[in-house]
Amino acid sequence: MVLLAYPFLMESRELRYFVAVAEELHFGRAAQRLNMAQPPLSRAISLLERRLGAELLLRTSRSVTLTEAGTVLLREGRAALDAMEAAEHRTRRAALAAAGRPGLVLATKAGASGELLAKLLDAYAADPGSIRVDVVLCAPGEQERLLRNGRADVAILHQPFDDTTGFDTEELLTEGQIAVLPAGHALTTRENLRLKDLTDVEDLPAPRWPGPDGTYPAGPGPEVHSHTQLLQLISLGRTLMVAPDSCRSQLRDDVVAVPVTDAPEVTTVIAWPPQSRSRAVADLGRTSLRLRSLPDQAPRRPVMMATAGPAWPRAAGAPQG
Amino acid sequence: MVLLAYPFLMESRELRYFVAVAEELHFGRAAQRLNMAQPPLSRAISLLERRLGAELLLRTSRSVTLTEAGTVLLREGRAALDAMEAAEHRTRRAALAAAGRPGLVLATKAGASGELLAKLLDAYAADPGSIRVDVVLCAPGEQERLLRNGRADVAILHQPFDDTTGFDTEELLTEGQIAVLPAGHALTTRENLRLKDLTDVEDLPAPRWPGPDGTYPAGPGPEVHSHTQLLQLISLGRTLMVAPDSCRSQLRDDVVAVPVTDAPEVTTVIAWPPQSRSRAVADLGRTSLRLRSLPDQAPRRPVMMATAGPAWPRAAGAPQG
DNA sequence: CCCATCGATACCTACGAGGTATCGCTCATG
DNA sequence: CATGAGCGATACCTCGTAGGTATCGATGGG
Structure with a gap:
């Protein structure tokens, strides 16, 4: 036949x-x-x-x-269109690699897991035979798209928020969540909180992020489009946020973190398309495995990152080497 | 944005x-x-x-x-082309369903799990609100393709042979494997066998199935393209086969089954594309769940099946109702 | 050395993708 | 109830390009 x-x-x-x-x-x-x-x-x-x-x-x-x-x-x-686009991008990337300019594109959520990611990239960079990694910071939920349409080779995703079906994944970290509140707010006196304590707080309505179509959902909270902006709004006493524990390290002095006991645990995973059996992706996966069993503080260098919205102009990347 | x-x-x-x-x-x-x-x-x-x-x-x-x-x-x-084709087929199917002619296409390997499948289809048909199910019998490994390109809505796959990445699955049955040998062959005297007993058996070279491109791999064994043909060749003493335990029920009298102790266990799963949240697929999945905890012998009616090769002419389907 | 094989090039044709102008329907408005 | 704005459909035209035929040029086998 x-x-x-x-x-x-x-x-x-x-x-x-x-x-x-x-x-x-x-x-x-x-x-x-x-x-x-x-x-x-x-x-x-x-x-x-x-x-x-x-x-x-x-x-x-x-x-x-x-x-x-x-x-x-x-x-x-x-x-289907994502798959078409992915075919195009991955082919271009493969051609570059064959022409002696190999590289990986890693997508992660802006303002998340800085510590963890830096450690991972450092560990990978120390690997002999490691290649340049461009980091693309994107809006929450955008990473999945970039991975599906081939603009990224690897992504840092957060379960249960991102959909990992169809990807191979490696767990990096599981953690609880905290509420980030304005310093001095009544709720900050509590040892810990439950989710229902945080819904319908009169003076701290939940912030509204733009959807993938660029419009904001209705509601009383302020419209936000970045984490810095959100933190500023929190410190001004206008809103609150619930986020993974690890973001504590990025908080300003004028906001307070309180554990939320019944918020779902957030698992940070590194994900890649299953058939992408490139050596580089495999190495990165192996590195992340090693990382979990490693002593905690390796020497750290600052990590430069490029930002990129979900828009089309090509994401610029900073070398990791 | x-x-x-x-x-x-x-x-x-x-x-x-x-x-x-x-x-x-x-x-x-x-x-x-x-x-x-x-x-x-x-x-x-x-x-x-x-x-x-x-x-x-x-x-x-x-x-x-x-x-x-x-x-x-x-x-x-x-x-990407599979995804395009899937978009086309699924849209056509959705239009038919909206026009009052709903139906599911289930792909399964020809000559596998007849019992199990019949039970599943009967149980589903007994479900109020169940719809017509067309069964497509295809060559080994073809089911995955049909599911990926949208010609089928659900498929019966066999781990570890078929690749289920990207699909939602429900386990149906896990079983060991047997060797099917000509009656009277020396190996049939054994209580059980190991895989290495079956490779390089001088007088029973492994059969050669056509690849997806229609060509046969090189080797000493006979070329086969169907299970009936294969069984006949076994009974003629020309070859052997290793297959899941449940195929015993389909064996002829002139062949003998011997357990292979170190062959990997075969798990039969029912699989479907993850976002396919159609009620019918969900019902079928739930039915298969129920089935595992059900008493064994429900009354059985004969099941008519349509055959279809991997070629393009539309697969005809026989109603299940 | 010549011919068979196979991909590339040159040139032509025709189908259809895309543009402009306009129609016809529907609803908001005074 | 008349009018005009908004929106999708229709009519008609133009031109880009996909696809065909004829042929070339390179390569390897006999």
């Missing part, structure tokens, strides 16, 4: 079009996002619908909504 | 072209497979290379080989 060619009709271009429309629920805005005019977009979508034999969108002249099939195609289509 | 459109260049068409060439390592044959002429294929590939900024293939006028980058793109590209 001979292996045949893939027989499906869909082109990735059409899928990009559909995903744009499905996310915007508006042909005009989607067309703008795609840098094209609205009519060809309308045509492409209805052609796609005819070829799939499935209604994807319900349009009136006032609104666009997804059908069942459309919802499925949005989810599956995003995954 | 606004969610932007996917900015990559690669079209799935180009990727299909590359995968075809990379698998054939021959532009002419690849072009045939793609139903096109060779020159535009050559052009498309070199254009792809220029746009990726990466050499993918090393060509002489006598041979084509993959570079490092090409190897990466072959692996990643296959995954």
Whole structure:
């Protein structure tokens, strides 16, 4: 039996079009996002619908909504586009490596696990045969995306917040969580807290982070987009936050940490795509294994990091060597 | 920050072209497979290379080989194309379901776990709200592919043979393995065997199954493409096989089963793509859970199955209801 | 040494992706 | 209830490019 060619009709271009429309629920805005005019977009979508034999969108002249099939195609289509993008990035990276400029891109959440990460990178750098590691700091939850679309080779994820299905992982650290509160607030007198003590605190409404679409959820709390900003807002007595224990080391003097006893334990893991059997990734994984059984304080050098939002301009990276 | 459109260049068409060439390592044959002429294929590939900024293939006028980058793109590209195809199939299936013709496609290895599967399907069919299940019998190892490219919603896989990374799974059965030998063969006098007793048995060389590319590996054993054929060859004293314990029930009288004590245990699992939170799949998963704690012999009806090779013509399905 | 094999190049054609103009429907507004 | 703004669909045109044919040039076998 001979292996045949893939027989499906869909082109990735059409899928990009559909995903744009499905996310915007508006042909005009989607067309703008795609840098094209609205009519060809309308045509492409209805052609796609005819070829799939499935209604994807319900349009009136006032609104666009997804059908069942459309919802499925949005989810599956995003995954497929991520995979396409990943193929492209990983190939480019492999070509660079073959051309003598090997490198790893590690994605981690901005403002998390600084200590741990620095130790890991130092230990890896000490490995003979280790290569340059570029660190990309991204918004909470963005790491997973970068790993899925190939912009990163490895990521530091936090269970149970990030979805690690489909990745190989190595546990790095499990820890409890603390509440970070303004110094002097009534709650700071407590030895420890429970989650329900922290919901609906009148004068400290939970902060609101932007979603992946850039919009903020509704609510009374302040809108935030960085941790420094959040800490400042806490110290000003405007909000509070619940975070893993290890972030204590990064707190300012004007905020107070109180353990939250019933918050879920947070496990920091290092994750990579399963078939990525590159030596470098394997080495890094092995390093992280070794790290857990190592004496605690190795000599530390400062670690330079590059920041990168989820936007498209390539993430600049600082050498780790 | 606004969610932007996917900015990559690669079209799935180009990727299909590359995968075809990379698998054939021959532009002419690849072009045939793609139903096109060779020159535009050559052009498309070199254009792809220029746009990726990466050499993918090393060509002489006598041979084509993959570079490092090409190897990466072959692996990643296959995954991406599977994802594209999956998006298409799952969308079509969702549309059918929305149109009142819901159905599940379950992939399983031909000639494996008949008992277990029949029980599972019966139990599920007894569930109120259960829907039609089409069973696709495929060549060993093909189930995984069907699940990844969306032609199946659920699959019966066998650890450690099949790769379940990226799937949600539910364990069904763990069992040892047996050697199936011609009746009367010297080895059948043994109470049990070890793996090394079975390698290099002069008169019973291991059978050779076709790989995914349709070619047979080299070796002394006979070429086989079905289990019936294999059993016949065993009964003729030409070969042997090692298989999970449960296949005993399907053996003919002229072959003998002997336990292999050091063969790895085989775990039969039911698997599905993780985000596929359709009610039907969830029900089936729950049914399989219940099954493990159930009394053994429920009344059984015969189960009709459709066969399907890995080739493209749509798998026909027989209703389960 | 010559021919078979195979990928690359040159050149042409035609399909379809994408643009502009405009229509037709729906709802908010006074 | 009339009007206009907003939005998707339709009509029509243009041009880029995917794909075909013919042929070249390199390489290795007989």
